[in-house]
Each structure stands twice: as structure tokens, then as C-alpha cells.
Amino acid sequence: MIKQVLLISGIFIFLAIQPLSAQIITDNQRVEEQLLASTKQLxxxxxxxxxxxxxxxxxxxxxxxxYRNSRLRKRYLSILFDEENAGFSESLFQEFVDRVTSDADPVFLSLRSDNWFAVVNTTFAYKGKSVPLTLYMQIQQEGLGYEWVISDLSFEPYKSLFNKQRGQTKEFLHPMSHELDFMNLRKAMVKNGSPESYTLADFKPDFLTLFLYEVKMGHLVFETVNRVNFHFFTVDGWYFSLSNFNRPGYNTGWLISDLLKINAQQKQDLLKLLYDKN
Structure with missing residues (x-):
């Protein structure tokens, strides 16, 4: 009798454990599949x-x-787009996929490709405060290899620093200043003055040089990187950007978050917008 009870109890325990074990295996497989599907690195x-x-x-x-099979690429490309917040139509997506997988003229990406860059949103310490500063990075060849370099930046305190006056309000040096040995330069070189008013008409400040100087002098101190995005113009007539999505599920990692079909003028306008040059 006791043996029968133990046997029956054992059967119940076995049956109770079986679904739990199967569930654990299924969950582990699902997590593994999600990790594999995630595009974790660029x-x-x-x-x-x-x-x-x-x-x-x-x-x-x-x-x-x-390897580089067009049919396979069409299938894989579908998992490289942000499916949750896509701001482009299915037809636009399909047209882009057909373009880059064309048998006659396929498009492939490379770290050494032209017309792509990174936008790095950072925080620096400046005049006693933590302030946002955007760096624009691009790949360049160096010796036998390649390296990332800073090509430009956007920094709010610099934007109004050299606002050159125009028209009748513009300060200037009299055309006969040479007769005074240019001693009237004194009015141009005063603290909180407008020395930029006394430069060539097409003068444009070099913010990158100013930034590097302030870093070297300790006026700007790097604190952290907040966000990174990549922008691509490598497919002729198209623009797309990459963002990193950290979320549950299969549609995670580096994904295409923006997709536009553009002409030459639209490309220039978009570059100005991205580089904060408007």
C-alpha cells in the first residue's frame, strides 16, 4: 500500500515537473533567439x-x-528596420529593399564607405555647468588603416558668439585708418566687444578649432556620451539613419529608424539640418 502511494505520488510529481521544465527550456530558447536576432553591433x-x-x-x-544572395538579403533586410515606430510606408520600404538588392546594381555597406557619419550627443562641463555638445564623427584613412575623427560640432554657447553685425549698425574701421597707424583698432579689441565686425565679409568662425582650444585649456571637460546615431547617404537617392533600440523582443539593437527618398537639393538641405547649420 505504501509502495503504491509512493508510486502514485511520484507520478504526480513527475507530471507536475514536466510542464515546468518544458516551459523553462522554451523560455531559454526564446531568450536565445531574441539575443541572436538582435543586431547588437554596428x-x-x-x-x-x-x-x-x-x-x-x-x-x-x-x-x-x-553569401550576398539577393533573395536572402531581402528577407534579412526586413529585420533591420524599427517595426514599432516606423515613419515610412510599406511601399517606400519595399522600393528601398528592391534598390539595394538589385541584381544589376546591388548596394553594399562598408565601414570605409563614403557619405555616412556618426552624430554623438555628449555632455561636457563648461563654466561650472554640465552642458550638451554634439560631435560629428566620420571615418578617414590613416596609414594602412582607418580611424574615427571629429569633423564638426554643434554647441549652443558658440552659436551667438560671433553674430556679425550687418548694414548700417555694423561697426567698422574708417578707410583712412592707415593714416592713424591703425591705432583705432583699440575700439575693436575690447572685452565683450564685437571684433568679428572687423573681419572679411565672408568670415565664418571655425568652431572646431575653438572647441579644441577650450578642451586643451581645460575650459571644456568631457563628462559622458548620451546617445549615438548614424546617418547614411551611401545609397544614391536615399537617406537612412540608424538608432540603437534596447527593448524586449526580436526587433532590437541597431535598426533603421528613418528612411527617405531624396534628390540632390533635398540631400543638401538635410545635411544642413543634421549638422545644425540652418
């Missing part, structure tokens, strides 16, 4: 965009039939 995005890696992270050799 290099991984490039490989998947180019059809050089599958969704499980396995790289294809160049002699593999699947």
Missing part, C-alpha cells in the same frame, strides 16, 4: 545588410551560395 548590421551573415550570427564565406 558591424553586425553591416554584415546582415550585405547578406554576409544569417540571423543566428553565422558568417557566410565568400564562396558560399548564400
Amino acid at each position: 558591424n553586425q548590421f553591416f554584415s546582415r545588410f550585405n547578406g554576409e551573415e544569417d540571423t543566428r550570427g553565422r558568417e557566410f564565406e565568400p564562396d558560399d551560395r548564400q
